[in-house]
Amino acid sequence: MSADGEPSSTASVVGGTGFTGGELLRLLAGHPEFEIVQATSRSKANKTVGHQHPNLRNLDLRFSDPEELESVDVLFAATPHGVTMEQIDQFREAAGTVVDLSADFRLDTEAQYDEWYDGHSRPELLEKAEYALPELNRENLEGADIVASGGCNATATIMGLLPLFEAGVLDGDERIVVDVKVGSSEGGAGGGEASSHPERSGVVRPYAPTGHRHEAEIEQFLGVDVSFTVHAVEMIRGASATCHVFPNGPVSKGDLWSAYRGQYEDEPFVELVAGGGGVYRYPEPKAVAGTNRAEVGFELDPGNERLVVFSAIDNMMKGSAGQAVHAANVALGLEETAGLSFQGLHPVGSP
Amino acid sequence: MSADGEPSSTASVVGGTGFTGGELLRLLAGHPEFEIVQATSRSKANKTVGHQHPNLRNLDLRFSDPEELESVDVLFAATPHGVTMEQIDQFREAAGTVVDLSADFRLDTEAQYDEWYDGHSRPELLEKAEYALPELNRENLEGADIVASGGCNATATIMGLLPLFEAGVLDGDERIVVDVKVGSSEGGAGGGEASSHPERSGVVRPYAPTGHRHEAEIEQFLGVDVSFTVHAVEMIRGASATCHVFPNGPVSKGDLWSAYRGQYEDEPFVELVAGGGGVYRYPEPKAVAGTNRAEVGFELDPGNERLVVFSAIDNMMKGSAGQAVHAANVALGLEETAGLSFQGLHPVGSP
Amino acid sequence: MSADGEPSSTASVVGGTGFTGGELLRLLAGHPEFEIVQATSRSKANKTVGHQHPNLRNLDLRFSDPEELESVDVLFAATPHGVTMEQIDQFREAAGTVVDLSADFRLDTEAQYDEWYDGHSRPELLEKAEYALPELNRENLEGADIVASGGCNATATIMGLLPLFEAGVLDGDERIVVDVKVGSSEGGAGGGEASSHPERSGVVRPYAPTGHRHEAEIEQFLGVDVSFTVHAVEMIRGASATCHVFPNGPVSKGDLWSAYRGQYEDEPFVELVAGGGGVYRYPEPKAVAGTNRAEVGFELDPGNERLVVFSAIDNMMKGSAGQAVHAANVALGLEETAGLSFQGLHPVGSP
Amino acid sequence: MSADGEPSSTASVVGGTGFTGGELLRLLAGHPEFEIVQATSRSKANKTVGHQHPNLRNLDLRFSDPEELESVDVLFAATPHGVTMEQIDQFREAAGTVVDLSADFRLDTEAQYDEWYDGHSRPELLEKAEYALPELNRENLEGADIVASGGCNATATIMGLLPLFEAGVLDGDERIVVDVKVGSSEGGAGGGEASSHPERSGVVRPYAPTGHRHEAEIEQFLGVDVSFTVHAVEMIRGASATCHVFPNGPVSKGDLWSAYRGQYEDEPFVELVAGGGGVYRYPEPKAVAGTNRAEVGFELDPGNERLVVFSAIDNMMKGSAGQAVHAANVALGLEETAGLSFQGLHPVGSP
Structure with missing residues (x-):
C-alpha cells in the first residue's frame, strides 16, 4: 500500500x-x-x-x-x-x-x-x-x-506428501495411494446432466477412478508415482486428499510431527490438525471453506505399517x-x- | 483506529x-x-x-x-x-x-x-x-x-415490512402472513434427536406453525399483528422471510421501488433484489451466507391484490x-x- | 391378477x-x-x-x-x-x-x-x-x-384445502395464502445453470413469486382464488404446501379434526399428522419420499384468527x-x- | 406363503x-x-x-x-x-x-x-x-x-474383494488399501455434538483413520490384512468402499469380468457396474438407497499396476x-x- x-x-x-x-x-x-x-x-x-x-x-x-x-x-x-x-x-x-x-x-x-x-x-x-x-x-x-x-487436487496431495520426502520419511519407491474427494464446483458452472442437482446431490461417485490429469502435476512435483483416484462427493467447495503410504522403515509419531512442523510451522496458510480433541480432529474441507488455508494431518496404522495423511483445502481458494x-x-x-x-x-x- | x-x-x-x-x-x-x-x-x-x-x-x-x-x-x-x-x-x-x-x-x-x-x-x-x-x-x-x-427471524421480517409502513403502502390493518424458512444453526450446537443429522437433513419441517416468540418483537416494532409461521429447511445458516401482504389500496411497482429505495439506498448492508435477470433474481440466504447483508425484494400479484416481500439474511450474522x-x-x-x-x-x- | x-x-x-x-x-x-x-x-x-x-x-x-x-x-x-x-x-x-x-x-x-x-x-x-x-x-x-x-403443487394444495370447503369451514371468500416449497426434481433432468448442483444446492429461492401455472388447477378445482407462491428448497423429491387461511367465523380444533377425518379417514394414501409427539409432528415431505402418500395436518393460531394447513407429498409420486x-x-x-x-x-x- | x-x-x-x-x-x-x-x-x-x-x-x-x-x-x-x-x-x-x-x-x-x-x-x-x-x-x-x-463397511469391502481371491487374481500377500465413505445413519439416532446437523452436514471427515472395528471382520473373512480407513461424508444412508489393490502379476479386464461374473452373475442382489455409459458408470450408494442391492465394479490403472474396486451398498439395508x-x-x-x-x-x- x-x-x-x-x-x-x-x-x-x-x-x-x-x-x-x-x-x-x-x-x-x-x-x-x-x-x-x-x-x-x-x-x-x-x-x-x-x-x-x-x-x-x-x-x-x-x-x-x-x-x-x-x-x-x-x-x-x-x-x-x-x-x-x-x-x-x-x-x-x-x-x-x-x-x-x-x-x-x-x-x-x-x-x-x-x-x-x-x-x-x-x-x-x-x-x-x-x-x-x-x-x-x-x-x-x-x-x-x-x-x-497449481491444480486443486494436486495441491492438496502435494501439500500432504511433500514433507515426508523432505524429511526422508519416504525415499520415493514406496506405494502411495491417493484417494481424493471433491465438491461440485470443480465441474464449473456449466454442467450437463451429471452436474444437475438431482443427479449430483448426495453422491459418492468415482468420477476419475484412474487417469485424472492432476496426477501428472503430482508426479512432476514429487518425482514419484502415485495411485490416484478421485471421487465426487456432496459438497460444493472442497478437496480432501487421503494419502495411504507404506514407508520402507519404521516411523514414529514424533518423526511425523517433526517432518510436518519443519515444513509448515511458519506458514500462515497451513494448519496441522492431527488427532486433537473436539469434533474436528483431522483435516476437513468444511473447516477451510472460503479461505486460503490448507489443513494437513496424519495418523499411524502400526498393524499395517501404514501412514495415513489427510489434506483438506477449498478447491476454489487454496486450490x-x-x-x-x-x-x-x-x-x-x-x-x-x-x-x-x-x-x-x-x-x-x-x- | x-x-x-x-x-x-x-x-x-x-x-x-x-x-x-x-x-x-x-x-x-x-x-x-x-x-x-x-x-x-x-x-x-x-x-x-x-x-x-x-x-x-x-x-x-x-x-x-x-x-x-x-x-x-x-x-x-x-x-x-x-x-x-x-x-x-x-x-x-x-x-x-x-x-x-x-x-x-x-x-x-x-x-x-x-x-x-x-x-x-x-x-x-x-x-x-x-x-x-x-x-x-x-x-x-x-x-x-x-x-x-434483534432476533433473526424478526430482523428478516421487520426489514422486509417496515418500508411499506414508512411509505404509507400499508396502514396497519391489513392481513400480513409471514412464512419463514430457517437453517439448523438456529437450534444451536446442542441438539437432540430432532437436530441429529439423519433426522434434520432434507426437511421442510413446520417447527413453529404458530406462536413463535419472534412474533412478539415484530409486533412490537411494527405495531401490527402478523400471522407468523416458521419452517426448518435444509440449510445451516439462513433465515428467509416471505411476507404475503394485502394492501388496502392499489400499489404500483414504482411505489414499491420508491418505498424500498427511500429506506435502504444508502444502507451499506442492504441490497434490493427484485426480479432482475440471472440465477439470483430475488433475495436468497445462499447469497448472503457469512455476511452482515440483508437482501430485500418484492413482487406484485395483481390478480390476487397481493404484494409478496422477500427478505433473506444469515441468521448468525445479520440475525x-x-x-x-x-x-x-x-x-x-x-x-x-x-x-x-x-x-x-x-x-x-x-x- | x-x-x-x-x-x-x-x-x-x-x-x-x-x-x-x-x-x-x-x-x-x-x-x-x-x-x-x-x-x-x-x-x-x-x-x-x-x-x-x-x-x-x-x-x-x-x-x-x-x-x-x-x-x-x-x-x-x-x-x-x-x-x-x-x-x-x-x-x-x-x-x-x-x-x-x-x-x-x-x-x-x-x-x-x-x-x-x-x-x-x-x-x-x-x-x-x-x-x-x-x-x-x-x-x-x-x-x-x-x-x-393433477400437478404436484396443485395436488398438495388441493388435498390440504378441500376438506375445509367440504365441511363448510371455508365458504369461498376468505383470504388464502399458499406458500409452497419444492425439490429440484420438479425441474426435470435437463437443467441449465440455475439447476446445476453448485447453484441449486442449499437454496431457499423464490422461483415463482406469483403466477405459477398450478394456481390455475387449484382455482379450477376449488372454485376460489388463492395467493400462490412457490420456493425452491434443498431437496430433490417433495412438495410441501403451507396454506394460511382466515376463516370467516370461529373454528375449533374439533371442527378441523372432523373435517379432515370425514374426508380422509378411509383413504389408504392419506395420513393426518397434526401435532402429536416425536420428531415428526406435522406433515413433511421427508416422511413420504418415494411413496404415494400425502400427509395432511393443521394448526390454529387463535390470536390472529388464522388456520394453518400443511400438506406434504413426493412430487414425483403422489404429485x-x-x-x-x-x-x-x-x-x-x-x-x-x-x-x-x-x-x-x-x-x-x-x- | x-x-x-x-x-x-x-x-x-x-x-x-x-x-x-x-x-x-x-x-x-x-x-x-x-x-x-x-x-x-x-x-x-x-x-x-x-x-x-x-x-x-x-x-x-x-x-x-x-x-x-x-x-x-x-x-x-x-x-x-x-x-x-x-x-x-x-x-x-x-x-x-x-x-x-x-x-x-x-x-x-x-x-x-x-x-x-x-x-x-x-x-x-x-x-x-x-x-x-x-x-x-x-x-x-x-x-x-x-x-x-455382517457389518456394513465389512460387507461392502468383502463383496468387492472376495471374487479376486476366489478367482486367484490375488493370493493374499498384496497390499490392499480400503478407503470407505459412509453416511450419518451409521452413527444411529442418538448423536452428540459431532452428529448434530450443523456440525455433520457437508463433511469429508476422517472419523476412523485407522483401527475401525470392521477391519476385524474383513481380515477374518478374507484371511488377509487390509489397510482400512473410514470417512464420514454427506449422506444418510450408504457405504462406499474403494479398494486399491496391487496384484502380484498382470491382470486384464477380461480376467476381472470373469472373476466378478463368476461370483455374482446369478445373485439377485448384486449388480456389476464397471464403466458403462450414462451418469452412473461405477457403483454409487445413491443408486441403491433403500434396497438390499450391492453394486460392485472395478477399473484398472496400468501405469501404477493397480486395480481399483468399488463397492456400494445402503448401510442400513445390505449393510x-x-x-x-x-x-x-x-x-x-x-x-x-x-x-x-x-x-x-x-x-x-x-x-
Whole structure:
C-alpha cells in the first residue's frame, strides 16, 4: 500500500464469469494492494459482476469484452484449459505478470503435456512458466513472468506428501495411494446432466477412478508415482486428499510431527490438525471453506505399517483463486497474506 | 483506529462456545477497532477457541472462566435466554456497553415479556435497553448502555415490512402472513434427536406453525399483528422471510421501488433484489451466507391484490452476531461497517 | 391378477427417460396387474432402461422408438407440456386409456388454458379429459378415456384445502395464502445453470413469486382464488404446501379434526399428522419420499384468527407418477393400492 | 406363503426404535412370509411404531416392553453392541433363530473379540454363531441358530474383494488399501455434538483413520490384512468402499469380468457396474438407497499396476437390516428375495 493507503498495483481478470473468476474478483475487491482494472466476459459483457456473482452485488464493476485488454501489473487468466496458450502473447503484452489458473502451463515439457492433454500450441513457453504452490516453491515465483497456479487436487496431495520426502520419511519407491474427494464446483458452472442437482446431490461417485490429469502435476512435483483416484462427493467447495503410504522403515509419531512442523510451522496458510480433541480432529474441507488455508494431518496404522495423511483445502481458494493471488503477491513482492485473511465460517454447510 | 493503527476499544464475549459466540470471535478478530480481551466458556475453560471453532485455529486465544470478567468497553453476551437478566449487574460493572444477543431485553414491558416468555427477573431494565436493528433505529443506539440485538427471524421480517409502513403502502390493518424458512444453526450446537443429522437433513419441517416468540418483537416494532409461521429447511445458516401482504389500496411497482429505495439506498448492508435477470433474481440466504447483508425484494400479484416481500439474511450474522457488532459500532461511535466487510462466497452450499 | 397370478393388463410409458417416466417404470415393474409392453425414448432408443435409471438396472427392458406405439390397455404419457396434445390421436389409437402426466388436459376450457399457457391445439378434448386427484374425484375416473393427472403443487394444495370447503369451514371468500416449497426434481433432468448442483444446492429461492401455472388447477378445482407462491428448497423429491387461511367465523380444533377425518379417514394414501409427539409432528415431505402418500395436518393460531394447513407429498409420486398409476388403477377397475404399497424410508436424505 | 396366502412364519424385533430396528419393521411389514409378533422398545413402550418411524404410520403396531418376549420363529436383535451377548439365552428361548445385527457374534474367537472389543461374556457361543454375508456363505446359514449379520463397511469391502481371491487374481500377500465413505445413519439416532446437523452436514471427515472395528471382520473373512480407513461424508444412508489393490502379476479386464461374473452373475442382489455409459458408470450408494442391492465394479490403472474396486451398498439395508432379513430367509428355507424386492428410487437425495 502506498503511503496514502491507495492500492499499489493493478490487476485484471480474464474469464470473470466462471466460479474461479468470481473468486478472484472477490479476493481482489478486498485486497489492499490491487485495483481491479478489468474483468472480462464474452457472454456477460456490460453486465455488472453482481449479475453473475450475487455476493459481489455491491461492487461497482461491469464485465468488459475480452478482446480489448488494458495494461495492468497482473493479469489473472481464469479461462478454460487451452485458452491461455492461444492468447498468451496478448496477455503478456497487457501484463508484466500473467497468472494462469488453467492447466496450460503447469507441466514442464511438451512430452508430459502430450501424455496427459492434447497438443500444446506454445511448448517453448512451458519451461519459462513457474508452477505455483507458494509454500513449497515461493523462491521461484518472485518476479515470474508466467505463473501456472497449481491444480486443486494436486495441491492438496502435494501439500500432504511433500514433507515426508523432505524429511526422508519416504525415499520415493514406496506405494502411495491417493484417494481424493471433491465438491461440485470443480465441474464449473456449466454442467450437463451429471452436474444437475438431482443427479449430483448426495453422491459418492468415482468420477476419475484412474487417469485424472492432476496426477501428472503430482508426479512432476514429487518425482514419484502415485495411485490416484478421485471421487465426487456432496459438497460444493472442497478437496480432501487421503494419502495411504507404506514407508520402507519404521516411523514414529514424533518423526511425523517433526517432518510436518519443519515444513509448515511458519506458514500462515497451513494448519496441522492431527488427532486433537473436539469434533474436528483431522483435516476437513468444511473447516477451510472460503479461505486460503490448507489443513494437513496424519495418523499411524502400526498393524499395517501404514501412514495415513489427510489434506483438506477449498478447491476454489487454496486450490485455485486463493493460490493464484498468493502467487501474485509473491511475484510482485507484496505481503504474502495480503487480501487472503478471511477466517472461514463455522458452522457452514457443504463447504 | 488510533493513529498508530492499534485497536481503539476492548471487547469480551461471554458464552464463547456457541455458534453465535464463535461468530462474534470471528468478527472481533478481524475488526480493526476491537481488541478481544476475554472469551468465556464454562465447559471449555483454558482450551483454545480453535478447539471449538475450527475456523479460529490460528487465533492465539483461550477460553476463560465466566466468573471472572475483565473490564472492557463492550461486553457481548452470547448466552442462552435467561442468563443475561441474571448477570446483568456483573456485565454492566465490567463493561460500559452490554450487547445482549439473547431475547432477555428485546421487549419493552414486563407484560409483553410474560406473555411470550416466563417471568423476567429485572423488568425495570427493559425500558432502559435499546432494541437493535441498526438500519431502522440507529439513532437510539448511540451511547446505549444495554443493547438487545434483534432476533433473526424478526430482523428478516421487520426489514422486509417496515418500508411499506414508512411509505404509507400499508396502514396497519391489513392481513400480513409471514412464512419463514430457517437453517439448523438456529437450534444451536446442542441438539437432540430432532437436530441429529439423519433426522434434520432434507426437511421442510413446520417447527413453529404458530406462536413463535419472534412474533412478539415484530409486533412490537411494527405495531401490527402478523400471522407468523416458521419452517426448518435444509440449510445451516439462513433465515428467509416471505411476507404475503394485502394492501388496502392499489400499489404500483414504482411505489414499491420508491418505498424500498427511500429506506435502504444508502444502507451499506442492504441490497434490493427484485426480479432482475440471472440465477439470483430475488433475495436468497445462499447469497448472503457469512455476511452482515440483508437482501430485500418484492413482487406484485395483481390478480390476487397481493404484494409478496422477500427478505433473506444469515441468521448468525445479520440475525445475530453481525447485527450485534454493527450495533456496538454505532453505540461506540465507530464506523458502522468496521469489521463487517466480508463479501460472502459464491457458490456456497447450504448457507 | 388373473387366476394364474399373471398381470391382467398391459401398459406403456411414452417418454421414459425423464424422472417421472422412470418412476412410472419403477411402479409398473412392481405392479401385480401391469405388464410393461413398451417404454419409449427418442434419445436413448435401444438402450436399457437401467442405463438411464440406475435403480432399474435389473429390469430386462430397453427403450424403443416413440414412433411405433404398440397396443396396450393404458398408455402413460410422461412427455413435456405440449406433446400429448399433438399426439393424442396416436396415443388413443394405441391405448384404451391415456393417462397424461403433463398439463395439457388439466384445465376444462380453452379460455383457461390460454390464460395460463400458450394456445391449445385440441381444445375440443379438454372437456372430455378427467382431472385426476383420485381421493377427491375417483368417481370421474372409472372408465375414463383421457386422464389428466393433477400437478404436484396443485395436488398438495388441493388435498390440504378441500376438506375445509367440504365441511363448510371455508365458504369461498376468505383470504388464502399458499406458500409452497419444492425439490429440484420438479425441474426435470435437463437443467441449465440455475439447476446445476453448485447453484441449486442449499437454496431457499423464490422461483415463482406469483403466477405459477398450478394456481390455475387449484382455482379450477376449488372454485376460489388463492395467493400462490412457490420456493425452491434443498431437496430433490417433495412438495410441501403451507396454506394460511382466515376463516370467516370461529373454528375449533374439533371442527378441523372432523373435517379432515370425514374426508380422509378411509383413504389408504392419506395420513393426518397434526401435532402429536416425536420428531415428526406435522406433515413433511421427508416422511413420504418415494411413496404415494400425502400427509395432511393443521394448526390454529387463535390470536390472529388464522388456520394453518400443511400438506406434504413426493412430487414425483403422489404429485405425478404415483397419482397417475393410482388413477389408472381406478380407471381400469383394479385395486386402488395395487403397485403403490411402498412404505417409504426412514431416515432418508433430501427426500 | 401357505396355500391361503398367509405368512408362514413369525418374527419379532428387539430394539425397534433405532434406525435398523425401523428398517427391520419396514421390511417385515412388507414380507409375504413374516408376521410381526412383537417390536420392543424400552423408551417407547406402548407408543405406535409410527411415532418413531414416520414411514410406518400406517402400521397397526405398538412397541412392547423388552422384558416379555413372545415365542417366534425368528428374533431380530437390533440392539447396541453388548446387549445380545447378555440376553442371548432369553432370545434363544423365545426364538428358534436369533439374527443379531450387532457385532457381538461376528468374530470367531474370544481372542479376536478381545483384540477389537472389550471382553465377551459368552465366548463359548462365538463358534456356534454363523457370520452372515449370504452371497458368500449362504450354505452356512441354513438352519442356523444364531446368525451374526455382517457389518456394513465389512460387507461392502468383502463383496468387492472376495471374487479376486476366489478367482486367484490375488493370493493374499498384496497390499490392499480400503478407503470407505459412509453416511450419518451409521452413527444411529442418538448423536452428540459431532452428529448434530450443523456440525455433520457437508463433511469429508476422517472419523476412523485407522483401527475401525470392521477391519476385524474383513481380515477374518478374507484371511488377509487390509489397510482400512473410514470417512464420514454427506449422506444418510450408504457405504462406499474403494479398494486399491496391487496384484502380484498382470491382470486384464477380461480376467476381472470373469472373476466378478463368476461370483455374482446369478445373485439377485448384486449388480456389476464397471464403466458403462450414462451418469452412473461405477457403483454409487445413491443408486441403491433403500434396497438390499450391492453394486460392485472395478477399473484398472496400468501405469501404477493397480486395480481399483468399488463397492456400494445402503448401510442400513445390505449393510444391516436387509442382510439380516436375507439371512433369515436362508435360515428358514424361504425364498431368498422375499420381502426384499424394493427397486430403489431415482433420483433420490443423500441416499
